[in-house]
Amino acid sequence: MTRIIDRLDEVSGRYDALFVDLWGCLHNGREAFPAAVSALQRYKAGGGAVVLLTNAPRPREDVEAQLARLEVPRDCWDSIATSGDAARAAMLRGAVGRKVWYMGTEADLTFFEPLHIIEDPVAVERVSLDEAEGIVCTGPFDTHADPAELRPQLLFAKQKGLKLLCANPDLVVDRGEVREYCAGAVARLYEEMGGESLYFGKPQPAIYDLARQRLAEVADVPEHAILCIGDGIATDIRGALGEDLDSLFVTGGLAAAETRTTRDPNPAALSAYLSREMASPTYAMGFLR
Structure with missing residues (x-):
């Protein structure tokens, strides 16, 4: 049964490392959450390691730069693992061919920069759709438009x-108060249409393998001593369950309405939501603090 807690400190002493989601937990795309920053600073000051585990479709250097712009202090995390890096590795190993059609925004074109951990990478070339051997999707062209508009392509x-x-x-994701579509919405639509989508972020194993590599660079932590924190029931929590890791569900993010979260989740609403989603996180709290 999921235990509702008030503060991370109540349970953090049981864990030597945290895998922490970004959007919805540490920031909202526009500003950092001070209480979440303080919670991670306290945890690190006590000797814990923090790997930021994000489905951002960009290299970790880009995410680090974004965190600096949002004034997330460097002393609240140790390393970053992004779905962008996990997916780039697959692309450079030829997962969707050499000639690819790119779907995404100009801001995410750093996805095509070299990834030096890959030996003998495929020479990927961006081409038009009619010439393509595969598709690389970092998100829809217009994050505010219904992905159904992409049906013809x-x-x-x-x-x-x-x-x-x-x-x-x-x-x-919610950028402030505005909801935006991500690449997962396009990939799901493509599958519904009979196409094949390949996923490399949470809840898929590849990004957790990358997170463990990043963690091993800063600390030697056994599996049972890792706690995953996130607000996505289908990504953060399902991914943790798939990896047999404990999890903390932050209900005030994507599921705020369903869990009737103000400061804390409504226990009955949370229970009903988790039953519908067939998920059982170890802990839940309204906001990371």
């Missing part, structure tokens, strides 16, 4: 038998 891609590499399995 996706139908053509399906008819060609193209695989779609999804660099961010999240369906949506």
